[in-house]
Amino acid sequence: MRVGRLGNGHHVDSERGETALLTLYDAPRCPFCARSRIVLAEKQIEYETVVVDLDARPDWIVELNPPDGRVPVLEGSDGLILPESSVINRYLDERFLQPPLMPSDPFQRACVELAIDRFNDRLGGSHYRVYFGDEPASERLEPALRAFDRELEAHPYVVGSDYTLADIAYIPWILRTRARIGIDVREYAGIRSWLERLERRPAIGAEIDVVASL
Ligand SMILES: N[C@@H](CCC(=O)N[C@@H](CS)C(=O)NCC(=O)O)C(=O)O
Numbered sequence: 332m333r334v335g336r337l338g339n340g341h342h343v344d345s346e347r348g349e350t351a352l353l354t355l356y357d358a359p360r361c362p363f364c365a366r367s368r369i370v371l372a373e374k375q376i377e378y379e380t381v382v383v384d385l386d387a388r389p390d391w392i393v394e395l396n397p398p399d400g401r402v403p404v405l406e407g408s409d410g411l412i413l414p415e416s417s418v419i420n421r422y423l424d425e426r427f428l429q430p431p432l433m434p435s436d437p438f439q440r441a442c443v444e445l446a447i448d449r450f451n452d453r454l455g456g457s458h459y460r461v462y463f464g465d466e467p468a469s470e471r472l473e474p475a476l477r478a479f480d481r482e483l484e485a486h487p488y489v490v491g492s493d494y495t496l497a498d499i500a501y502i503p504w505i506l507r508t509r510a511r512i513g514i515d516v517r518e519y520a521g522i523r524s525w526l527e528r529l530e531r532r533p534a535i536g537a538e539i540d541v542v543a544s545l
Contacts, residue, residue, distance in 0.1 A: 352377070352378075352407060352408050352409075353371075353376065353377075353378040353379070353405060353406070353407055353408075354378060354379045354380070354381055354405070354406045354407075354408075355367060355368070355371065355378055355379070355380050355381070355403055355404075355405055355406075356381050356383050356392060356395065356396075356402050356403060356404040356405075356406065357380045357381065357382055357383065357403055358382060358383050358384075358385050358402050359382070359541050359544070360385070360545050361385065361402055361403070362503030362504050362507055363401075363402070363403060363416040363503070364402050364403040364416070365502075365503035365506075365541065366403075366416040366417070366419075366420055366499055366500055366503055367403045367405065367416050367419045367420060367423070368537070368538060368541070369499045369503075369534045369535065369537075369538055370419075370420045370423045370424065370432065370496070370499060370534075371423065372533065372534035372537050372538075373430060373432065373499075373532070373534040374423060374424075374427040374430070376423065376427055383400075383402050385402070388400045392404070395412060396412075396414040401414060403416055403419060405419045405422070405423075416500075417447050417496075417500065420432075420496050420499065420500075421433075421496070424496060432494070432495055432496045432499065433495060433496060434490070434493060434495060439490065439491060442491070442497075443490050443495045443496055443497045446489050446490050446497035446500065446501075447496060447497055447500045450500050450501060453475060453478070453479065454475050454476075454479060454501060454504060455504060456471075457470075457471035457472040457474075457475045458472060458475075458504050458508070458511075458512070460472070461512050462511050462512060468512060468513075468514060472512065472514070473514070476508075476516065476519055476522070477519070479501075479519075479521075479522065480519035480520065480521040480522050481521065482521070483521030483522055483524065484520065484521035484524075487524070487525065487528060488525070488528075489501055489525075494528075494529070494532070498525075498529060502529055502535065502538070503538065505522065505526065506538060506539060506542045507542060510542065510545065
């Protein structure tokens with residue numbers, strides 16, 4: 332791995348030391364970035380990482396993704412600039428075909444889109460309310476985890492029987508729940524089995540290492 336430093340002070344990691352066609356503006360602690368890191372790893376795409384300091388957000392990231400400089404952002408050497416983890420992931424899935432992370436059946440595909448669209452309502456919103464100290468976990472997060480657990484007891488992945496972008500959309504918060512919120516998600520049997528299935532994937536293993544290093 333090559334580690335460099337650009338003139339404006341941000342780090343560049345290149346997985347294989349070759350010229351990268353894609354750059355991910357990234358932050359290790361950011362679960363939205365984790366979604367795109369996982370897809371890039373699943374598809375073994377070569378890319379560079381520019382780590383953005385979320386505590387001292389540089390002006391150039393605000394210019395790249397106005398109005399508030401959120402990460403992730405994917406940049407291509409062909410001029411492509413894409414913000415939004417779910418948009419980035421759909422683009423990567425269509426541009427790099429293997430392994431496919433969307434079902435071929437149109438209805439199943441719609442279900443994956445729905446699960447990703449509803450992430451905030453189903454889990455993300457309650458996760459952040461507890462994380463920011465706005466309410467206790469018992470209020471909405473624990474019921475949300477119980478509902479998620481019931482779904483995963485009914486089918487092995489977030490949508491049906493295959494691993495898709497929907498699993499990748501949820502797993503970063505599940506991996507961060509214990510450290511951020513103090514809930515051991517393995518107490519939920521359905522979530523535990525799902526985690527065990529996902530942990531066998533090197534792309535998820537790499538994200539587990541990121542979480543452990545935070
Ligand atoms: N909807 C965006 C959300 C990205 C996001 O909120 N990223 C956080 C870091 S985890 C961020 O940059 N927040 C802006 C801020 O903290 O000012 C996505 O899916 O990519």
